Amino acid sequence: MKITEKEVRYVAGLANLQLEEGEVSRLQADLESILEHFDKLNEADTSDVAPMSQVLFDAGDTATLRADVPAPPLGNEAALANAPQKGAGYFKVPKVIER
Amino acid sequence: MDIASLTIDGVREGLRARRFSATELAAEALRFAQAENPKTNAYLHFSPERAMEAAARVDEQIARGEELGPLAGVPVAVKDVIVTKGVRTTCGSKLLANYVPPYDATAIVKLEQAGGVILGKTNCDEFAMGSSNENSAFGPVRNPVAPDRVPGGSSGGSAAVVAQGTAVVSLGSDTGGSVRQPASFCGVVGVTPTYGRVSRYGLTAFASSLDHIGPFGRSVKDAATLLGVIAGRDPADSTSAEAPVPDYSALLDGNVKGLKLGLPREYLKDLTGESGELIARGVERLKGLGCEVREIGLPSTDYAIACYYIIATAEASSNLARYDGVRYTTRAATPETLADMYRKTRGEGFGAECKRRIMLGTYVLSAGYYDAYYLKAQKVRALIARDFAQAFEQVDAIVAPVSPFPAFKLGEKVDDPVAMYLSDIFTITGSLAGIPCMSVPCGKTVEGLPVGMQILARHFDETTMFRLADAFEKAGEL
Numbered sequence: 001m002k003i004t005e006k007e008v009r010y011v012a013g014l015a016n017l018q019l020e021e022g023e024v025s026r027l028q029a030d031l032e033s034i035l036e037h038f039d040k041l042n043e044a045d046t047s048d049v050a051p052m053s054q055v056l057f058d059a060g061d062t063a064t065l066r067a068d069v070p071a072p073p074l075g076n077e078a079a080l081a082n083a084p085q086k087g088a089g090y091f092k093v094p095k096v097i098e099r
Numbered sequence: 100m101d102i103a104s105l106t107i108d109g110v111r112e113g114l115r116a117r118r119f120s121a122t123e124l125a126a127e128a129l130r131f132a133q134a135e136n137p138k139t140n141a142y143l144h145f146s147p148e149r150a151m152e153a154a155a156r157v158d159e160q161i162a163r164g165e166e167l168g169p170l171a172g173v174p175v176a177v178k179d180v181i182v183t184k185g186v187r188t189t190c191g192s193k194l195l196a197n198y199v200p201p202y203d204a205t206a207i208v209k210l211e212q213a214g215g216v217i218l219g220k221t222n223c224d225e226f227a228m229g230s231s232n233e234n235s236a237f238g239p240v241r242n243p244v245a246p247d248r249v250p251g252g253s254s255g256g257s258a259a260v261v262a263q264g265t266a267v268v269s270l271g272s273d274t275g276g277s278v279r280q281p282a283s284f285c286g287v288v289g290v291t292p293t294y295g296r297v298s299r300y301g302l303t304a305f306a307s308s309l310d311h312i313g314p315f316g317r318s319v320k321d322a323a324t325l326l327g328v329i330a331g332r333d334p335a336d337s338t339s340a341e342a343p344v345p346d347y348s349a350l351l352d353g354n355v356k357g358l359k360l361g362l363p364r365e366y367l368k369d370l371t372g373e374s375g376e377l378i379a380r381g382v383e384r385l386k387g388l389g390c391e392v393r394e395i396g397l398p399s400t401d402y403a404i405a406c407y408y409i410i411a412t413a414e415a416s417s418n419l420a421r422y423d424g425v426r427y428t429t430r431a432a433t434p435e436t437l438a439d440m441y442r443k444t445r446g447e448g449f450g451a452e453c454k455r456r457i458m459l460g461t462y463v464l465s466a467g468y469y470d471a472y473y474l475k476a477q478k479v480r481a482l483i484a485r486d487f488a489q490a491f492e493q494v495d496a497i498v499a500p501v502s503p504f505p506a507f508k509l510g511e512k513v514d515d516p517v518a519m520y521l522s523d524i525f526t527i528t529g530s531l532a533g534i535p536c537m538s539v540p541c542g543k544t545v546e547g548l549p550v551g552m553q554i555l556a557r558h559f560d561e562t563t564m565f566r567l568a569d570a571f572e573k574a575g576e577l
Contacts, residue, residue, distance in 0.1 A: 003462070007462075008458070011458055011461050011462050011465065012458065014461050014465060015416060015420075015445075015457050015458060015461040016420075016423065016438070016441040016442050016445055017442060017445050017446050017449070017454060017457060017458070018442040018443050018445070018446030018447075019446060019454075020446075023451075023454070027454070027455065027458055030455055030516055030517075031455075031458060031459060031462065033517050034408065034459060034516070034517055034520070035462075037404065037405055037517060037520075038405045038408075038409060038463075038472060039405075040401065040402055040404075040405050041402055041405050041406065041409075041472075041475050041476065041479055042475075043401075043402075044399065044402045044475075044478075044479050044482060046475065046478035046479060046481075046482065049478050049481040049482055049485070050478070050481060051474055051477035051478050051480075051481065052477050052478070052480040052481040052484060053308065053477055054308050054338070055294040055295065055308065055338075055484075055532075055533030065337065066334035066335075066337070067334070074201055074202070078201040079201070079426075081199065081201060082197070082198050082199060082201075082426065082427035083425070083426055083427065084424060084425075084428070084429060084430035085430065091425050091426055093425055093437050093440060094434050094435065094436055094437050094439070094440055095436075096436075096437050
């Protein structure tokens with residue numbers, strides 16, 4: 001077995017996802033079959049290539065950096081407009097620190 | 100005016116001959132789109148105010164005798180993962196059901212500067228994750244060609260509106276085939292440009308090293324014109340490229356004699372049935388147009404699905420971390436602690452496919468698995484890119500299928516996520532290499548379902564791809 005239900009719960013914790021019991025067993029089965037397919041990669045000989053983390057083109061290291069020009073930011077009101085809860089110019093969340 | 104079959108040129112001629120004004124066209128296009136939408140659920144919401152303002156600007160330009168932009172007055176639809184200032188952008192997710200962006204994506208700014216009229220936002224799989232549009236929190240889209248079938252995904256709505264005639268052209272996004280596959284299923288043209296050709300600023304991030312904005316049209320020329328408008332370097336996206344943007348539509352001369360085309364033997368062995376027969380007929384037509392066709396090898400193809408689903412989910416798990424109930428999503432009711440709020444908001448908010456991919460991505464990046472999965476996948480990605488580079492030493496373009504099968508029935512594949520992933524095999528390879536690729540209609544099955552042919556070209560050589568597709572299209576129905 002590639003992944004257990006216990007590991008599914010652990011990974012869900014890392015991802016900040018609350019799962020129902022039914023979802024845990026379903027995800028365990030899905031991930032198991034997907035991870036089995038991933039084993040195919042072990043057959044590939046990658047001894048002579050470097051990892052490709054980006055589609056690279058022939059350009060200098062700084063060719064794609066923009067000029068560092070100050071511009072007005074979004075502004076407090078616009079930034080908060082979609083917040084589920086806000087107050088006094090801030091995003092409000094449940095209490096983090098007990099006094 | 101036959102609104103459902105309008106082209107960009109048709110709009111331009113109509114405006115020039117004063118057969119209609121831009122505001123008249125926009126009003127009629129909105130009315131028609133709203134009346135037809137219940138048949139497909141392709142639009143999630145409309146933006147009539149914004150459309151009428153854009154159209155009024157075009158009419159003012161006409162009144163002043165100014166030169167018009169390449170999209171002047173053209174009704175356009177936009178996939179709901181591309182942000183529009185003041186117009187709701189849901190990404191097909193419950194989490195963003197009420198999200199109204201405070202800024203426009205660069206592609207949106209360019210589209211409106213060119214005179215485009217945005218009618219509304221189109222349905223899609225949640226956060227662009229899916230191949231059938233059945234993962235939208237706002238219900239699936241029906242294929243306009245066959246209403247009991249899916250339109251493909253994830254840009255199902257954007258493909259459907261163009262096929263249905265409720266927009267002239269549209270924008271979608273493609274990470275592993277999300278423009279090409281629905282274009283194939285709905286019988287329209289869909290284009291994934293070179294990675295970096297179009298700014299991703301304002302495209303909601305799914306997998307940043309693979310995400311593209313791409314156009315749909317009812318003709319190659321219309322899709323090419325739209326790409327020309329949105330392409331180019333953007334200081335707001337450091338991965339957008341400096342490369343000059345040719346005037347694509349002006350280069351469509353219909354002459355492809357002597358063009359060298361490659362057929363990947365690894366793709367053809369997996370392609371059976373009617374889709375295979377239609378692609379074979381398409382290839383014969385290309386030979387008839389004077390192209391030289393030869394078999395080529397893309398030996399790393401077998402590893403592509405695993406490679407893609409590791410890289411894409413790893414990037415997605417990181418990009419989707421921002422939907423946490425603090426800044427712009429909905430929030431779970433009555434959380435007890437901050438951590439509780441994150442977990443409940445995300446657990447209640449994300450649909451099953453997003454959860455599956457977040458879990459997979461988090462797993463492959465987690466301690467002890469990173470080298471075996473993520474690093475290995477990045478190396479395999481280099482192999483796949485090398486396959487293409489070597490192939491393009493011998494040929495000018497590659498011809499391939501888009502999907503192993505035509506549009507399937509709604510609900511037919513929802514219970515088998517692995518089978519759904521495997522069906523992306525022909526489109527993800529080009530995405531991993533970052534090369535331009537597109538789907539062009541290549542006939543219909545006996546049942547009348549469209550099949551698309553894929554054309555892939557060298558980095559930044561969209562011109563060859565468009566010229567080939569245009570010549571193919573001009574040769575008439577297959």
